[in-house]
Amino acid sequence: MNAIRVRGLVKAYKGHQAVAGVDLDVARGEVFAVLGPNGAGKTTSVEILEGHRDRDAGEVSVLGVDPARGGREWRSKLGIVLQSATDAATLSVREAVRHYARYYGDPRDPDEVIDLVGLTEKAKSRAGTLSGGQRRRLDVALGIIGRPELVFLDEPTTGFDPEARRQFWGLIRLLASEGTTILLTTHYLDEAEALADRVAVLAGGRIVAEGTPRTLGGRAHADATVRWLSDRGHQEIRTSEPTKVIADLSRHGELAELTVTRPSLEDVYLELIN
Template sequence: MQTQAVRVRNLRKTYGGRAVVDGVSFDIAQGETFALLGPNGAGKSTTVEILEGYRRRSGGEVEVLGVDPATGGLDLKARVGIVLQSAGISGPVTVREQLRQFAGFYPDPRDVDEVIAAVGLEAQAKTRISKLSGGQQRRVDVALGIIGRPELLFLDEPTTGFDPHARREFWDLIRRLQTDGTTILLTTHYLDEAAQLADRVAVIAAGRMQAIGPLAGFGGAEARVPVVRWVEAGMLREERTDDPFGFTTALAARLGAAPEELEIVRPSLEDIYLGLVAEAEAETSATASDAVAAKGAGR
């Protein structure tokens, strides 16, 4: 049986009676890269902060590397690496000096020079962190996150602000960590990043888990039905159909010619994600409206 690095059951977090995380459950297997997606305010960051041990939960069960993060001490922290969205490390020390300092905090750290090479900063090893570019400073953040040889690595929006070339290089670094067997929990607003790196994807919206699974078939068969788009009488039209080629053949016969600007598109991860979020927001809005109406009727 595959060992779980993270186990979450019916996780809840409430503030003043309002649930920001409401019954979320999932597992992350050892060695897996798991992408947790969701809009701002969906409960994604709260969930991750609970797993990291920085926030207390209101209910449910959570285990990180077999330990409850709410009570885990330094032993657990030594086994976990965290790369925050903005670490803010830009002092007068050099890259090598900063890593040597952090290596001293762990019982079995990686070799400093090996880590510097792994993140592609060999040429900048003696450069002050404050003098590095934004992308290079982000590499320092990752180096600090992996220096302790973590079994589990949290990556929070790791490539925000990166140019396309820097993002591709960063993805290569993450793939090397995956090869080494590091378990990774990734949060990102870049859907292509999740598609490139994750073994499985989960979407949280309105505090609830909306969908979870491998990229192949994510969102279920209905969400992946192809879309036919074309221009007719000067207007863009579209139709979802399980038989896009049969549909376009019938469409051409009806129009008497090939449709203008015809395209057949299978929904991408981004399309499915946006659909799930919109559905969750609509459901939340409808529930709120019903509650207001019920309160008014009871007066």
């Protein structure tokens, strides 16, 4: 059984279809990233899967349960990190994490989780005094304290500095290695590429492409661009046979500033949504 199965999901706000017929399958243990521009319907879709928002039509199964009817036991298997920061301002980081741990039957060790998200030095600080990125790390800590089977992360690294993002990626890889299923939304294409087994691109409430980061939108078969510097300036050739092109060119000697590139995930993404 898949961790997530969605068929024909529809949600409208005052006549505007925010989600306009989405099908989605996420296997157990998979890291799945949903990409898409602002207003594409990512948060709406994720909130329906979390049981936080009702739907107008479609079938949804999350860990074998319809989220609209998910009870306490089902909810305890989920880890949810919302876009809005947690309201635990008066508690210290350690108090907040310990407090949340009490809701679960088999929580992780609070201090271990605080360490995993890189907040050990801030463990005694009140949540209200943390920086934006530190608050976000606390949100992630609260989302994983209950040892969830499935974690929803809505734009988890927004506001993280580069080092914190790398640290977070390590945490996601650790959770994935333990068999946790992870659904994340992100605007960072490098994040999707680094973490996701598969990605879906949502635009205008519909999935416009789905695949592995390496193959999305025909990326693996796209032409390569060979660039080099000659006496006449910078040269560029688009080709499906870069090895042959370079072999031919190199007969004339060394090629200065030689590079071979294929479209990045960002190139493919921008083409898909436009």
